[in-house]
Amino acid sequence: MDEFAFINSIMPSQAQQPSLIKGIGDDAAVYKTSGQADQVVCVDTLVEGVHFRRDTLSPYQIGVKGLASNISDLAAMGATPAFYLVSIAVPESWNEKELREIYQGMEELAAEYRMDLIGGDTVSTPAALVLTITVIGQVERTKAKYRHDARAGDLVFLTGYVGSSAAGLELLLKRGRTGSFSEKELALVKAHQEPSPHVEQAGLFAGFAGRVALNDISDGVASEAYEIAEASGVSIVIGADSLPFHPGMDEHSFQQRLDWALYGGEDYVLLGAAAPADVKELKERFSARQLSFFEVGHIEEGEPGVFLRHNGQLKKLEKQGYNHFQKRR
Numbered sequence: 001m002d003e004f005a006f007i008n009s010i011m012p013s014q015a016q017q018p019s020l021i022k023g024i025g026d027d028a029a030v031y032k033t034s035g036q037a038d039q040v041v042c043v044d045t046l047v048e049g050v051h052f053r054r055d056t057l058s059p060y061q062i063g064v065k066g067l068a069s070n071i072s073d074l075a076a077m078g079a080t081p082a083f084y085l086v087s088i089a090v091p092e093s094w095n096e097k098e099l100r101e102i103y104q105g106m107e108e109l110a111a112e113y114r115m116d117l118i119g120g121d122t123v124s125t126p127a128a129l130v131l132t133i134t135v136i137g138q139v140e141r142t143k144a145k146y147r148h149d150a151r152a153g154d155l156v157f158l159t160g161y162v163g164s165s166a167a168g169l170e171l172l173l174k175r176g177r178t179g180s181f182s183e184k185e186l187a188l189v190k191a192h193q194e195p196s197p198h199v200e201q202a203g204l205f206a207g208f209a210g211r212v213a214l215n216d217i218s219d220g221v222a223s224e225a226y227e228i229a230e231a232s233g234v235s236i237v238i239g240a241d242s243l244p245f246h247p248g249m250d251e252h253s254f255q256q257r258l259d260w261a262l263y264g265g266e267d268y269v270l271l272g273a274a275a276p277a278d279v280k281e282l283k284e285r286f287s288a289r290q291l292s293f294f295e296v297g298h299i300e301e302g303e304p305g306v307f308l309r310h311n312g313q314l315k316k317l318e319k320q321g322y323n324h325f326q327k328r329r
């Protein structure tokens with residue numbers, strides 16, 4: 001069984017509510033309200049042993065990363081975060097101080113975006129700690145950005161470095177979070193532990209009149225590019241030499257950096273596509289705010305697929321990346 005095939009199998013065939021704009025199939029759901037804004041909602045879970053271990057994230061960082069990864073899904077729709085709800089399942093091995101630290105991590109990030117905690121649930125569990133966060137945000141009516149909006153002729157872009165989180169995770173799995181790291185290594189470790197969701201960037205996309213397709217990088221560039229390709233019915237070509245890597249990865253081989261970027265995931269930067277003239281305009285707007293914007297490829301007509309241009313050759317990539325059910329039957 002495959003995670004994505006499972007999700008497809010449970011997708012309702014039609015909506016009951018006329019206010020629904022987008023249900024399952026993008027980073028978050030979008031629905032109309034009677035006001036000026038459309039509402040945007042999504043939920044994501046962190047599981048001990050799957051998304052973190054006690055030796056990869058501190059309790060504070062579990063809170064930060066849990067909320068950051070959710071806010072990132074709102075950003076991938078062009079939305080501004082507003083509210084969150086937290087469900088926590090706690091095994092006996094976690095004490096009250098640690099739980100408070102998890103909440104402190106969420107609170108500090110929430111304060112940056114003026115988000116309110118408005119509810120949740122607290123239960124016990126026999127084994128691993130599970131943190132499930134629902135976030136709610138808004139976007140100006142009809143301005144949400146979708147994976148299905150890429151067209152042949154578009155340029156493909158990224159709003160930040162890719163591969164850093166996987167590189168940081170590898171360091172953490174080797175040395176643990178109390179290990180010693182050089183300054184460069186620490187930047188990678190932090191990218192894994194405390195990612196910054198691209199909310200300001202989301203605002204620039206939402207405020208842009210042109211068509212933009214967007215997705216955030218949770219499972220790796222290859223997998224997220226496939227999601228845009230499949231949703232838009234297009235073929236994506238990515239230039240290996242155009243992928244932006246953190247200088248902390250300089251001493252690793254190019255192949256290693258490429259693998260981390262394409263298949264590592266958890267970078268929580270935005271991957272998108274827009275027409276060349278619009279990309280030029282977006283680039284200027286990003287530059288004026290001193291935000292990164294990297295052109296990494298283009299869109300062609302054809303069967304949905306993702307290709308990597310490397311050393312003058314074009315290679316079709318597998319839809320590989322982090323897949324929760326990959327090893328199951």
Ligand SMILES: Nc1ncnc2c1ncn2[C@@H]1O[C@H](COP(=O)(O)OP(=O)(O)O)[C@@H](O)[C@H]1O
Nearest residue numbers: 007010023024025026027028042044073218219
């Ligand atoms: N168990 C589930 N039940 C209903 N919808 C789901 C379930 N799991 C995932 N989805 C939906 O499937 C889509 C893809 O999910 P996912 O790959 O987790 O997105 P993301 O990587 O942006 O978090 C989203 O629209 C999500 O809401």
Ligand SMILES: Cc1ncc(C[n+]2csc(CCOP(=O)(O)OP(=O)(O)O)c2C)c(N)n1
Nearest residue numbers: 049050051052053056218219264265266322
């Ligand atoms: C201890 C540990 N092992 C492995 C990973 C790598 N990892 C776990 S989940 C994941 C993918 C992202 O999580 P997911 O639940 O798929 O987020 P979503 O796509 O729903 O946003 C990755 C790369 C990790 N973060 N920590």
Ligand SMILES: [Mg+2]
Nearest residue numbers: 027073216218
């Ligand atoms: Mg996402």
Ligand SMILES: [Mg+2]
Nearest residue numbers: 043044045218
């Ligand atoms: Mg998800």
Ligand SMILES: [Mg+2]
Nearest residue numbers: 218219322323
């Ligand atoms: Mg995933």
